[in-house]
Amino acid sequence: MSAISSYARALAAGDGRAYPIASRRHLHLSDHPLVFIPLTMAGEANAPLAAMIGTDRDSPSLLVVPQPRNRDLRFAFAAELAGHVLRYVEDRPRHGVETYGKEARTRYLDAPQMLVPNGAGVGFVKLFGRSTRFRRTTGQYAVTPEVPLLGRWLTWFAERAEHPGCSTLVAMTSELSQHWASGQSALEDANLAAQLAWIDPPAGSDAAQAAREAEDPMIWPPSGPSTDPTFDNAVLAPAIRRYDEGQHERALAVLERELRTQLEPTWRLMWQAYDLLRALPAGDTVESRWATDRTEFTGHHIYVGGGGLPQARRDGAVAAARRLQRLEREQQEYDATRALDDPMVMANFRVTGEAFTGTVVSVEPDRRVVSAKGRRVLRPLVVVRTSDPVRLVAQTTVRSPARPSQDATIIDISGELVTLQIENGMGRGATAATGSLPIAGDDLTYTSIFPDGIRSPELPSVDDTPWTHGGPPQPYTPSDDDAREVWE
């Protein structure tokens, strides 16, 4: 939430249509995303009921668990889901590798991208990963080898999804609200059908009206993982009862038909959302964030292929602190790079006074000052006129998205005039290189928000975990207890 998005929400509510709050797309969208819509049974701990999954919008696969309380049927679902997910994941490295960085490391050219309808869908992926990754393939409760492997990949997807700017697992409603403001509350935006009704209403219909209709589970079934209670009571319960009574084929036919009608509308909405986001031009830094995703994918793919252990149930203290630090840094980077990529995002910082946009009114290109070392150095002055409510103070370092490698220092702010001293990026000559300075009449934005500002404090190594945090943790090895855990 910000002043800009709240204002856009007011505009949307007033006009009956969504207003954009981004002019660029800030996530990577794969040519072949894996769209995944899970449904669970009410009351149970993440018990799968059905899922629709696939990379082809015209031929999704439907997975159904005829009795979600039956352990064997759940594992059959897990095995079937594993078939889809693992095939998709294993296809990614086939697109080749590239080398990068000073140490010439290699990474895959492609990474998996899973799209789920909402935040609760991400929650399903996380819990289903947790419930399958410790399973054993031998002994009591043995499962097929794909099941624990699926668990480790789902866990990886869910853990990565916590990183700001990550595109390997995406909740559609969250991404849509990063790009559009609807005329309803954030709480109501968690309904994919209602949110899309605001952004892209059916031809000839009123967005607000369409959004209200979208809340009716009889018209638009919920996008999961929870199902509509009325559907549970009227349709699902009798069909499951029939299955329990031994009429397997008939029950399965009914369940498949009914669950398909519950899932298909959401399936179409997912692709509608995909198309809407895809129509936006990608931000400049989307590619580099996707490169991080690819690096992470490569690392985990090699780790899993090399027989690495499944992820532990809980992080140790140092690992958790390190992870938190990284998340904070990534959030700051993500916010800053999005603002630099997109004037509509930068507008948020202009309202808070951390950035300003204006017109250059005068430039003093030959100004020289005496540096700390006693040399006379070139430090041109640029005066910008802005009507933004600037709240920066003198001596703040700022940069312009149009000139990302040139620092400027605020010398003075009086009324609408901001005086900047250009510090660098003017070439090595006695005078500033051609084009290295703004000229009068240029429209420019300057901001103190950079992606590289944060410094994290040092953390101890895992072996030096202080006693206040439980001391050095026992190295994690999955136990038989993990594998035997009942799931019923």
Added chain:
Amino acid sequence: MQPETPARLRKLRGAAPAQRHNARTVAALTGNPGCARRAVLDAAGIDKDALARKIGHPAKFGQSQFAITRGNAFEAQVKANGYAELLRLLRETLGLEIEEVGSKDLNEVAGNDSQELRHIRARQALEAAVNGHEPLTFLDHPLLRLDVGGNDVYLEPDLVAFHHDGVMHVVEIKSFAIIDDQADGGKVAAAARQSAVYVLALRKLLGDDRVSHDVVLVCPKDFSNQPTAVKIDVRKQLITLDHQLSRLARIDTLVGQLPEDLSLELDTHTPQELVDALSRMEARYEPTCLNSCEMAYFCRSEASGCTSALGATVREELGGIEYVARALDLAHGKTVPSVEEVEATAMLQATARIYRSVAA
């Protein structure tokens, strides 16, 4: 309470039987303490679900029979064989040295007990237990009473209390899972708020030092049906609850402001008459009402055009202006701000100008 208030509330409800309160509804009431409509409807025991349906804005949180089945089965399992499983949890998981000496189910007998009678029975049993007159460890379904906005309400007794060293503890049995010692934060918070309602009601009955602020939450462990127990300290929730209950506008005042002959009897009024009657009671709609109040969809349609319908933060960021249309008019310089609106207007106009400069 003023002597005429119960009669006024009965008149408002009409011939329909009064809806009972439970910990969930009391907790929800404190979630939006400024809502006079909900306070009056709840105090009068009006069936909000039926009312919302009759006026064409039905609530959308029906309960799935799967969830009910699972919840009941889990509760029955924990309580089976004379609370054997619960006793084991209290001993092993929480390390209490507790002896099973006896239990009493205070549920209604043959359905013909009055609430008053059941409450007295519950009070006697609870007092006997903490004073050591009767060897009781578990007391199931005690009917408790709580003063809500100046009106005594009986709480639907979905709880077990256990007695340990002269102190009562509340046990809350929930069917959401605790996975790797972590559970859904929202559900735990809701359970803690509900338990706090019981603790408060028990304290009113037995005295503050006789009821522990540590409640025991019993949930399925990981992905199994095996129960596990954790202690939750509800002191914070108790303070909030006590504060908000005392702050609730006195029901006398609210009822006093309504016309004498106002009635919300469902069977004898048309939907339009009911809507007119409801409009006499001021609501305070916010989007979270959609998760907790049966009337929310009606209130939402009524609040259409208000900035608060877009969320509390949106309203704040629009300078606290009440209506969307007015906020936009101020932002676009189409109307003259009042003295209080001057500061908000400057901010809105800057926001609007910056937005316009970047919108294509």
